Every structure is written in C-alpha cells, then in structure tokens.
Amino acid sequence: MRNFLLAVVYLLVVVPAGFVARLVRDPLDRAVRPEQDSYWHYTPVGRAAVTGSVTR
Amino acid sequence: MTDLVLGISAYYHDSAAALVDGGRPIAAAQEERFTRRRHDRSFPARAVQYCLRAAGVTLDDVTAVAYYEDASLKFRRVLATYLGAVPRGRQSFQATLPPWLSWKLRTPRQVERELAALGLGTVPPISVRKHHESHAASAFFPSPYESAAVLCIDGVGEWATTTLWHGRGDRLDQLAELRFPHSLGLLYSAFTYFCGFKVDSGEYKLMGLAPYGRPRFADRIREKLIDLKPDGTFKLDMRYFEYHRGQVMTGRGFERLFDGPRRSPEGALTEREFDLAASVQQVTEEVMLRLAATARELTGERRLCLAGGVALNCVGNGKLAEAGVFDEIWIQPAAGDAGGALGAALAVTAERGARREHLATGRDAMAGSLLGPAYSDAEIGAYLDGHAIPYRRMERDELSRTVAEKLADGAIVGWHQGRMEFGPRALGARSILGDPRNPDMQSTMNLKIKFRESFRPFAPAVLAEHAKDYFEINQESPYMLLVAGVADQHRLEVRSGGERTGLDLLKVRRSTIPAVTHVDHSARVQTVGPDVNPAFHALLGAFKEHTGCPVLVNTSFNVRGEPIVNTPAEAYTCFMRTNVDYLVIGSFLLDKAEQPPWTADDNWRTEIPLD
Incomplete structure (x- = not known):
C-alpha cells in the first residue's frame, strides 16, 4: 500500500514538478558550458568555514 | 580537560566517533572495529562509549556534540535530484523517501536519542556541521602547517563534491566548490x-x-x-x-x-x-x-x-x-567519512577559539593516528592465561630481536601493539608483517593469510631515516597515503616479462623488495619515525640490524571482508584461523606451533561477507 501511494505521489506530484522545474532551471545543472573557463561556485568573501548551527 | 567536544559521523558508511579536547584529538574509532561489521553505518554507540572511557569522562563533561553533515541540506539535494531525474527515478524515490521522512530528516534528534540511550549522562547541545566543512577541518586543523591550501574531494555530502579552502592559523575559509x-x-x-x-x-x-x-x-x-x-x-x-x-x-x-x-x-x-x-x-x-x-x-x-x-x-x-x-x-589519515567525526568536532573547537598548540612541536596533532583502544599487558596476560594459551613474555629489546629474526627466516607475524589506528590503514598497531625481500611473500600473504585476490599489492613500512634510500619520496608519509617509486638502486633488471600482461606481470621480480613492489615499480610507503610508535620503530630497527633491510611488509591485521582486529581475543582468533606463524600482543610472543588445535569455527570464512 505504501509503495502504491508513493508511486501515485511520484507520478502526480514529482513528475510534473520535475518537468516544470527543468523548464525554469535544471535542478542538477547538467548542461556543459564550453564558453565558461571554470565550473567553480565561488564562496562569497567573508563566509568562513565555521558556519554550523547549534540545534538545541 | 579544557573543552571536550564529541564528534559523530553515522548513517551512511564508516560510522565513527571522535573526542577532541581543546582542539587536540584524544580518542577516535570507527564503529566497525567494535561491531565487526565492515563499513558499519549504524550509530557509533560503542565508539562513543570507547571515546568517553578513554578520556575517563561522561557526557556530562562534554560541552558539545558535533555531527558531521547537515541532514536538512542533504534532503534538499535529494529532492532536487528526484526533480532533476524525472520521469526516471521512481524506484529510488519509493525506496529512499520513507526513511528520510521517518527519521533521517531529523538526524540531530536521532543522534540525541541514541546518545541518551547510552545512559552516560546528559546529552549536550548538538552542533550540525557541513560534510565538506568536517572534511576540511579534519585536514587542516590537525596538520603541522601554520597555513595551507585545503582540498576536499569525495563522492558527495550535501551538495558539495569538491571544495577548496584556505587555512590560516586558527581560521579556515571556503573559497569555492563543485x-x-x-x-x-x-x-x-x-x-x-x-x-x-x-x-x-x-x-x-x-x-x-x-x-x-x-x-x-x-x-x-x-x-x-x-x-x-x-x-x-x-x-x-x-x-x-x-x-x-x-x-x-x-x-x-x-x-x-x-x-x-x-x-x-x-x-x-x-x-x-x-x-x-x-x-x-x-x-x-x-x-x-x-x-x-x-x-x-x-x-x-x-x-x-x-x-x-x-x-x-x-x-x-x-x-x-x-x-x-x-x-x-599532508593527508588526514581518516580521510573518508569516519574522519568527518573528528573534523566536525575540530570545527566546533576552532569556532570556540581553540589554539593549534601542536604547531609549536612541528608535528601534526594526530599522534600517528593511534587514537583507538589499547590493552595493557595485565589485560592481555589475563586473557591468555584465562584461555590456557601458551606464550613467552619478553622485554621490548628481546621481543624486537626475536621477532626480527623470525621475520628474516620467512615467518609471517601478527603484530598487536598499543592503541588501534583511526582510519582505514594499519600502521603498525594492528598489522600483519612479513619480509619484503621474499619473492613468494605477496602471493603467500594474499592467498593463505588474507584470502584475497592475488593482484592486491602490499605496502612497505620503512624506517623514516632510510626512506629515501629505498623509495623516490621527498617527504614523510606516516599514514601510508603516498605512493612512490622504488629507488633505482633497488630495482632489478627485468630480463623477461616485457611481453607479459595482466596478472602474469605478478610473476616478475622487479626489485630487492619484491613483496612490496607493484608491477609499475611503485609502493604505498609508510615512513616510521621513533616518536609515535616506538615498538614498531624498534622492530624495524632490529630487522635492519639483522638483515640490513629497514623495510617490512605491513598489511592490516584482518582477513578479506573483516574489519581490522581490535582486541587481543580478535587478534588471537585471526592468528589461529590463518597461516600467520607468530603473534605478538603487547609483550607476549605466541608461536603457532605451540598452540592447541583450533576447532572453534571451521566455517568462519562463509560467515564473513566478501568486500
């Protein structure tokens, strides 16, 4: 039963949402970009490593 | 104790716990060494218990718990992956979504519950770090460098798969990521x-x-x-x-x-x-x-x-x-996810202003990565006597000399000394040793000791002061994480073999230390200095004195598919199951020929899953 419900959610929610998302911007950024020199995502200056959050 | 932080990595593979005192690692271990399940992913309850026991503290003395990755950010990546993969990926969605919704998304709460269930005191606040932040902290903070570039490259944590950092003093800044x-x-x-x-x-x-x-x-x-x-x-x-x-x-x-x-x-x-x-x-x-x-x-x-x-x-x-x-x-010896436990804890202590006091020594803060459990001679003796196991007890010098002679005679020796290694490599605390000059040693060790594939190479441990005589290496490699060529003066001319391919290449003797020379003349070198593991250094010194060769074959003390041994009992079991000739545990030397017949578990090889 659980698998059936998950399959329904996948087909009715995830699939349409995925297609719409990909029309706007590929969530996995798969496109190769020959015009770019680099694929780095640079970190904004001043954002240090120690950025964890205390949860309780 | 100044500021104790407990680091935890769990629920993916190689779960581990690490305890850091004011920026200095004092205990760390992978859960697999206790549960005997290789790459165990379960909550590292026994590793946590060990770390606290090693420091003589309870959770009441720990000021924070650091978890090595951010589950909520990881879940967002999982969701984005589902969206990006449509219309394929339904089966993955059905298999992985339920555990995410039922508990993985609330991993910090799960960690808190599991720690509380240990009954070792009040669980302190849990600080969630990012996966690559944990890796970067494990690479830079214990390193011997005042400043350095830091590269972390792995499969994936949350989103990042490769990150570049700049470490300076007590500060670590991320520059970029893939x-x-x-x-x-x-x-x-x-x-x-x-x-x-x-x-x-x-x-x-x-x-x-x-x-x-x-x-x-x-x-x-x-x-x-x-x-x-x-x-x-x-x-x-x-x-x-x-x-x-x-x-x-x-x-x-x-x-x-x-x-x-x-x-x-x-x-x-x-x-x-x-x-x-x-x-x-x-x-x-x-x-x-x-x-x-x-x-x-x-x-x-x-x-x-x-x-x-x-x-x-x-x-x-x-x-x-x-x-x-x-x-x-400098490479973190527990570079995989187990090391994330250590890195997460170090990130917290750095955030709190811990100083990198080890820099004054010129050495790293990992203590040779010997951060696991140790067993005293009293404990070992009690185990051996309790099981009527024959042994000889020796002082260190005599033990080193005796073992070196037996190695030179072709014996294979199980070597269990001091604190267990943290990380995947055996570094002379839980090792199986052999003579690297013996051309049959590689196949003997692979097939009769480790029961593993014949192509697998073995690594050399070499006295640090003689490393350059034997290998083309320009820096220390204490954690067996650098491969270098065997030095020219130890290479042999290969008369036949040019036409050989594949596993036939194994049959060609390529150097004066063939058991640790791979088919391309490379070797995964461990340099051994006198400070962090004196017993192993003494053994290498005794072998050099006896044979002129400062190198030993060093492979992990286990068989294929099994985690490296931890306790004396596990070492003895592995010794008796395999064709290891002698076992050294602490100050005790055990001769296979003197042991009572081993009948405990004839089917043991079918019980260990292949790796």
Whole structure:
C-alpha cells in the first residue's frame, strides 16, 4: 500500500514538478558550458568555514 | 580537560566517533572495529562509549556534540535530484523517501536519542556541521602547517563534491566548490561498480588494479564522460550515469561506451577491467593535479592538506607530491567519512577559539593516528592465561630481536601493539608483517593469510631515516597515503616479462623488495619515525640490524571482508584461523606451533561477507 501511494505521489506530484522545474532551471545543472573557463561556485568573501548551527 | 567536544559521523558508511579536547584529538574509532561489521553505518554507540572511557569522562563533561553533515541540506539535494531525474527515478524515490521522512530528516534528534540511550549522562547541545566543512577541518586543523591550501574531494555530502579552502592559523575559509552530480569520487565509484567491485569499499581495489592495464579508455572518458576545464573543475555527462536517478551507478550508455556489460562481482578479471582501471586512474590524477595547481594559485600557499574519500587515492597523492605543485602535502589519515567525526568536532573547537598548540612541536596533532583502544599487558596476560594459551613474555629489546629474526627466516607475524589506528590503514598497531625481500611473500600473504585476490599489492613500512634510500619520496608519509617509486638502486633488471600482461606481470621480480613492489615499480610507503610508535620503530630497527633491510611488509591485521582486529581475543582468533606463524600482543610472543588445535569455527570464512 505504501509503495502504491508513493508511486501515485511520484507520478502526480514529482513528475510534473520535475518537468516544470527543468523548464525554469535544471535542478542538477547538467548542461556543459564550453564558453565558461571554470565550473567553480565561488564562496562569497567573508563566509568562513565555521558556519554550523547549534540545534538545541 | 579544557573543552571536550564529541564528534559523530553515522548513517551512511564508516560510522565513527571522535573526542577532541581543546582542539587536540584524544580518542577516535570507527564503529566497525567494535561491531565487526565492515563499513558499519549504524550509530557509533560503542565508539562513543570507547571515546568517553578513554578520556575517563561522561557526557556530562562534554560541552558539545558535533555531527558531521547537515541532514536538512542533504534532503534538499535529494529532492532536487528526484526533480532533476524525472520521469526516471521512481524506484529510488519509493525506496529512499520513507526513511528520510521517518527519521533521517531529523538526524540531530536521532543522534540525541541514541546518545541518551547510552545512559552516560546528559546529552549536550548538538552542533550540525557541513560534510565538506568536517572534511576540511579534519585536514587542516590537525596538520603541522601554520597555513595551507585545503582540498576536499569525495563522492558527495550535501551538495558539495569538491571544495577548496584556505587555512590560516586558527581560521579556515571556503573559497569555492563543485556540486552534485558532478563528482570525481562518484566517477571513480562508477568505474568501481562497473568493474564488479563494491561501491564505497572496492575503490582501493580498482586503484591497485590500474598498473596492470593500459589507459586505452582514458581519451574516451575525456571525450564522453567529463568536461574538464584547465583549472580542474569539471562536469560529468549524466546521460552515461545512473546514480542520480537509480540505485546503481551505471547503465546501458556506460555499457555501450565501454564494450559490454559490467563485470559480475567475483567474475574473472579481464584485460578490459585492467584497462578501465588504468584509464579512470589516469583521468583522476589529471583532475587532482589541475585542482591542486588551482589551489596553489588561488591561495598562494606552498603546502596542501587533503581529505575526502578521493584523498585515500594514494597513487594520485603520490603523483601530486611528485609533480611538485606544493612543497609538502599532508593527508588526514581518516580521510573518508569516519574522519568527518573528528573534523566536525575540530570545527566546533576552532569556532570556540581553540589554539593549534601542536604547531609549536612541528608535528601534526594526530599522534600517528593511534587514537583507538589499547590493552595493557595485565589485560592481555589475563586473557591468555584465562584461555590456557601458551606464550613467552619478553622485554621490548628481546621481543624486537626475536621477532626480527623470525621475520628474516620467512615467518609471517601478527603484530598487536598499543592503541588501534583511526582510519582505514594499519600502521603498525594492528598489522600483519612479513619480509619484503621474499619473492613468494605477496602471493603467500594474499592467498593463505588474507584470502584475497592475488593482484592486491602490499605496502612497505620503512624506517623514516632510510626512506629515501629505498623509495623516490621527498617527504614523510606516516599514514601510508603516498605512493612512490622504488629507488633505482633497488630495482632489478627485468630480463623477461616485457611481453607479459595482466596478472602474469605478478610473476616478475622487479626489485630487492619484491613483496612490496607493484608491477609499475611503485609502493604505498609508510615512513616510521621513533616518536609515535616506538615498538614498531624498534622492530624495524632490529630487522635492519639483522638483515640490513629497514623495510617490512605491513598489511592490516584482518582477513578479506573483516574489519581490522581490535582486541587481543580478535587478534588471537585471526592468528589461529590463518597461516600467520607468530603473534605478538603487547609483550607476549605466541608461536603457532605451540598452540592447541583450533576447532572453534571451521566455517568462519562463509560467515564473513566478501568486500
């Protein structure tokens, strides 16, 4: 039963949402970009490593 | 004790716990060593218990718990992956969503519950770190460098798959990252899977296989699978991979590209697997070298720290060292996810202003990575006497001399001394040792001791002061994470063998230390100094004195598929199950010929899952 419900959610929610998302911007950024020199995502200056959050 | 922070990594693979005191690691261990399940992913309850016991404290004395990755950010990546993969990926969605919704999304609460269940005091606040932050902290903070570039390369944590950092003093800043699904670690794992080995486990087998092959697929990988930029950044062509939409790594596109279906696990190894291994290894090294050059350029640093699973690729590390992009390289010995426990704790202590006091010593803060449990002679003696096990007890000098003589006579020795190693390598605390000059030693150890594939190479441990006499190495390699060539003066002229290929290459003697010389004349070197493991250093010294050779074969004290032994009882069991001739535990020497017959478990090999 659980698998059936998950399959329904996948087909009715995830699939349409995925297609719409990909029309706007590929969530996995798969496109190769020959015009770019680099694929780095640079970190904004001043954002240090120690950025964890205390949860309780 | 100043400021105790407990680090935890769990629920993926290689769960571990680490305890840090004011920025100094004081205890760390992987859960697998206690549960005896290789790469155990469960909550590291016994590793936590060990760490607290080693420090003589309870959770009441611990000021924070650090968890090594951010589950909520990881879940967002999982959701984005589902969206990106539609209409494929339903089965993966059905299999992985329920655990995310039922508990994984609330991992910090789960950690809190599991810690509370230990009954070891009040659980302190839990600080969630990012996966690559944990790796970077584990690479830089314990390193011996005041400042350094830091590269972390692995499969994936949350989104990041490769990160570049700049460490200066007590500060560590992220400069840039590459994101999932574009991952050097997952590219390597895809080939590991395709060649019939287990993902997150068999990558080191693929690395060991590479020298048997020719990199004839390397150009195909560059043309079809990876768009590699001059600065080492890259994207993968995801049409050839399945890991972002299913529960396998590769699919039909990959099969068409590489001439047929994947090798079945335990199937025969063919020329194709050798060549695939050589090819992906070559591409991996190329990426690592370019990334390192970029790290040098962006930071201006002359030293590099490495962590992440790809940093366990000691062949790639060796190429980096050889290329001279950096003056020196330091690699976190627990570079994989187990080390994330340590890194997360170090990130918290750094945030609180912990000083890197070890810098004054000129050494790293890892204590030789000997951070695991130790057993006193009293405990060992009680175990041996309790089981009526025959032994001889000796002082260290006599023990070193005696064991060195037996090794020189061709004996294989199990060596259990002091604190257990943290990380995947045996470094002379839980090791099986042999004479590297013996041309039969590699096949004997592989087939009769470790019960593993014949192609697997063994590593040499060498006295640090003689390392350059035997190997082409320009820096220390205390954690067996750098591969270097055997020095010219120890190479032998190969009269026949030029026409040999594949596993036939094994039959050629290539150096004066053939048991640790791989088919390409390389060796995964461990340099051993006198400070961190005096007993092992003394043994190497005694072997040098007796034979003139300062090198021993050093392999992990286990059999294929089993975690490295922890306790004296596990060492004794492994000793009796295999063809190891002598066992040294602490000050005690055990001779196989004097032991009572071993009848405890005739079917033990069927009970250990293959790795």
